[in-house]
Amino acid sequence: MAKPIIQVADLTKIYQMGTQEVRALDGVTFDVLENEYIAIMGPSGSGKSTLMNLIGCLDTPTSGSYILNGEDVSQFDDADLAEVRNREIGFVFQTFNLLPRTDCLSNVELPLIYSGIKTAERHERSARTLERVGLGDRIDHKPNELSGGQRQRVAIARALVNNPSILLADEPTGNLDTQTGEEIMMLFEELYRSGNTIIVVTHEPEIAEHARRIIRLRDGKIESDENVGNPVLENEEIQIEAATT
Numbered sequence: 260m261a262k263p264i265i266q267v268a269d270l271t272k273i274y275q276m277g278t279q280e281v282r283a284l285d286g287v288t289f290d291v292l293e294n295e296y297i298a299i300m301g302p303s304g305s306g307k308s309t310l311m312n313l314i315g316c317l318d319t320p321t322s323g324s325y326i327l328n329g330e331d332v333s334q335f336d337d338a339d340l341a342e343v344r345n346r347e348i349g350f351v352f353q354t355f356n357l358l359p360r361t362d363c364l365s366n367v368e369l370p371l372i373y374s375g376i377k378t379a380e381r382h383e384r385s386a387r388t389l390e391r392v393g394l395g396d397r398i399d400h401k402p403n404e405l406s407g408g409q410r411q412r413v414a415i416a417r418a419l420v421n422n423p424s425i426l427l428a429d430e431p432t433g434n435l436d437t438q439t440g441e442e443i444m445m446l447f448e449e450l451y452r453s454g455n456t457i458i459v460v461t462h463e464p465e466i467a468e469h470a471r472r473i474i475r476l477r478d479g480k481i482e483s484d485e486n487v488g489n490p491v492l493e494n495e496e497i498q499i500e501a502a503t504t
Contacts, residue, residue: 263326264424264456265291265314270323270333272309272479283309284320285479291425291458296451298467299460301476308429310476311460315348315427316340328424345373349418349426353433355410357402363389363413364398370421388416392446408439415446419455426450428459432466444469 272284284306291297301307312318313325316332319340325333332343344350349370357366367385376384389398392412402410411431418426428447432440448469451457459470467473468487475482 261292261294263290264293264328265289266324266326267314268324268326270310270313270325271321272306272313272318273321282479284313286323287476287479287481289474289481289484291456294451294454294456296447296457296469296471297459298470298473299458299476300462300464300467300473301482302462304478305476306479307460307462307476309479311427311429311458314425314458315350316344345370345421347424349421349423351411351414351418351426351428351431353430355402355414355434357410357413357417359402362399362401363394363405363416366402366413367417367420369417374421385416385420388420389413391419392416406439407435408442411435411439411443412446415443415450419450424456426455426457428457430461430463431459432463440466 267290268288270284270287271282274281274283287306287310299307299310309318313320316327316335317340319335320333323333324331327343327347330343332340335343358369364382364385367388368381371381371384386395386398389395392415394409394412394416397405397409402413405413426447431447432443435443444466447457447459457470459466461467470487472484472486474484
């Protein structure tokens with residue numbers, strides 16, 4: 260049976276805005292199991308960005324607990340959080356966040372440098388991960404020599420190279436056209452099927468449809484948390500079956 264990677268209990272985040280308190284998250288509780296594929300949705304101001312920052316160890320809660328692989332990271336200081344981020348979490352951002360003057364291999368190697376991995380192993384692991392996302396023939400290209408979809412694949416390779424517990428993606432198709440965005444989501448599907456745990460934060464229903472579970476936030480609380488099928492893949496399978504009969 261799959262074990263929880265994430266255990267969030269009564270998570271609350273309050274920001275002080277002048278004389279007012281803003282309760283960005285208000286008592287959020289849920290678990291994430293190994294090899295789940297989850298979409299976190301909600302309108303602007305719902306708390307999804309705050310929740311992503313807490314899950315990604317970019318911030319700490321005002322109260323409540325966040326257990327990540329058995330460690331209560333809600334009690335960690337900045338140095339400990341940075342170490343956990345590099346070890347446990349692979350980030351994929353809407354804006355790619357690649358270093359423009361370095362090639363794909365060097366961009367993917369960054370988490371391994373922070374982990375103290377030796378040069379030969381860094382090169383080998385980074386090249387292998389670029390192969391995994393379909394960019395084995397682009398390792399010496401710089402970001403400005405790549406399409407938007409290829410840049411996002413480099414960012415995904417960088418997120419994967421440390422074998423993190425969680426792949427955390429924030430609006431991963433936001434800067435891509437529809438077709439390229441669909442190709443990136445199918446890559447996430449392949450990663451999920453190969454055993455990765457994926458959490459996608461999005462406001463787009465068509466992106467959330469790729470997940471197997473959708474958590475919806477409103478006003479800092481969980482409005483709904485439901486396991487869903489995958490209508491995107493089901494529709495494709497129906498079309499393939501119809502084409503072959």
